[in-house]
Amino acid sequence: MTPNGVPATIEPFRKDLLEWAESNLRNFPWRDDSISVYEMFVAEFFLTQTPAENTADVYPEFLDRYPALEHVREASQAELAEMIEPIGFQHMRADALAEIASEYDELPTDVEELLQLPRVGPYVANATLCFALDRRLPVVDRNVNRVYSRVFGDEYPDGDADRREFALESLPEDGAIARTYNLALLDFGAMVCTKQAPRCSECFAREYCSYYQSVVADGENLDA
Ligand code: SF4
Numbered sequence: 001m002t003p004n005g006v007p008a009t010i011e012p013f014r015k016d017l018l019e020w021a022e023s024n025l026r027n028f029p030w031r032d033d034s035i036s037v038y039e040m041f042v043a044e045f046f047l048t049q050t051p052a053e054n055t056a057d058v059y060p061e062f063l064d065r066y067p068a069l070e071h072v073r074e075a076s077q078a079e080l081a082e083m084i085e086p087i088g089f090q091h092m093r094a095d096a097l098a099e100i101a102s103e104y105d106e107l108p109t110d111v112e113e114l115l116q117l118p119r120v121g122p123y124v125a126n127a128t129l130c131f132a133l134d135r136r137l138p139v140v141d142r143n144v145n146r147v148y149s150r151v152f153g154d155e156y157p158d159g160d161a162d163r164r165e166f167a168l169e170s171l172p173e174d175g176a177i178a179r180t181y182n183l184a185l186l187d188f189g190a191m192v193c194t195k196q197a198p199r200c201s202e203c204f205a206r207e208y209c210s211y212y213q214s215v216v217a218d219g220e221n222l223d224a
Contacts, residue, residue, distance in 0.1 A: 006169045007155045009208040014172060014181065016204040021184035024191070028052055029060050030131075031183070037107050039063060040132035041114075044124045045097070050087045052190075058087050072101035092119065109133065122164060130182055134175035138167030139182040143189025150193060153210030 002008055025031070030043035042062065046055045062083055066072045072080065080094035096119040100107070107128075108114050114125035126137035140163055148156045148166070157166055171178040192199045198211075206212045 002169075006166060007152050009152065010170050012208055013151055013205060014170065017184050017188060018172075018177070018181060020188065020204060021180055024187065025180075025183055026052070026187050026191070028056055035132055037109055037128060037132045038068060041107055041124070041128045042097075044127045044131075045093065045119070046084070046087055048121075048124060049089065054087050058084065069101040069104055069107070072097050096120075111135075111137065122160070126164075127182075130175075130179055134179050136168075136171055136173070136175045136178040138164045138171065139186070140164055140167045141186065143193075144185050146195060147185060147189045147193045150198070150211035151205055151209050153214070155210075 002010060028043075030040060035043075043055065043059060046059060046062075065083065066075065066080075075098075077091075077094050077098055080097060081090040084090040084093050096117075099118050108117075109129065111125050111129055114120055114128065115122065123139065123141055126135075127139045129135040130137045130139055140160075144167065145156075145163065148163070148170075157163055172181055192203055193205075200206060200209075200212050203209070203212070
C-alpha cells in the first residue's frame, strides 16, 4: 500500500498507462487542448449514456449553432431537442441545457457549483473541469470502474464515493498529467480492457493485474 491507501501497484500502472497514452489516445472533437469549459461541458453532458462515436456526429454541429450559453438561451426547447435527437434523451437534455442557460452567462468553474446544475453528477462535473482546466479531479465511469476492479481486485473499494477517493489518490500530482492519465484510463477501458474479451495478450498490465493473475493462477488461459 502507498501512504494514501492505494495499492503499490498503482505506481507501475500509472507509469505504464501514461506511456501507453503517448501513442494510443483517441482523437475526438472535444479533445482539443484549448477547449472551453462550456464546450467541454456540452461534450460530457452528451457523452453520458451515449457512445463517443455517436456524440461526435452531433457535437460539432451543436457548437456551430450554439457556441455559447447565450445562444442556447435564445433557442426554443424544440430547436434544441431536434438537434440533440440523434443521440437520444433529447427532451431531458434540451430542458437541462435551457435551464442552465437561463441562469448562467458562463458556467461555474467550481466543482460544487457545477454539481448544483440540473442533471449534472460527479462524472460530468469532474470531467468538465479536469479536461478543460487541468484540474486534478477523479473521472470515474463504468469503463474506469471495470479497469480498476480488474487491476486492483478486492483492493478497489465498493461504493461510488470511496471509488472516487481511490481514483483521486491514484492521480499524478500535476494537473495536466492527471488530465492525460484520466483520458488514457477512459480510452484504455474502451479499447483494451473492454467489457467483453479484454485484450490481455497485448496489455502492459499483465504482470500485476489482479484479474489476469487470478485467471492464470486458476489455470484458465485467456488469450495470451
Ligand atoms: S491484463 Fe487484461 S484484465 Fe488486466 S488490465 Fe490488461 S486487459 Fe484488463
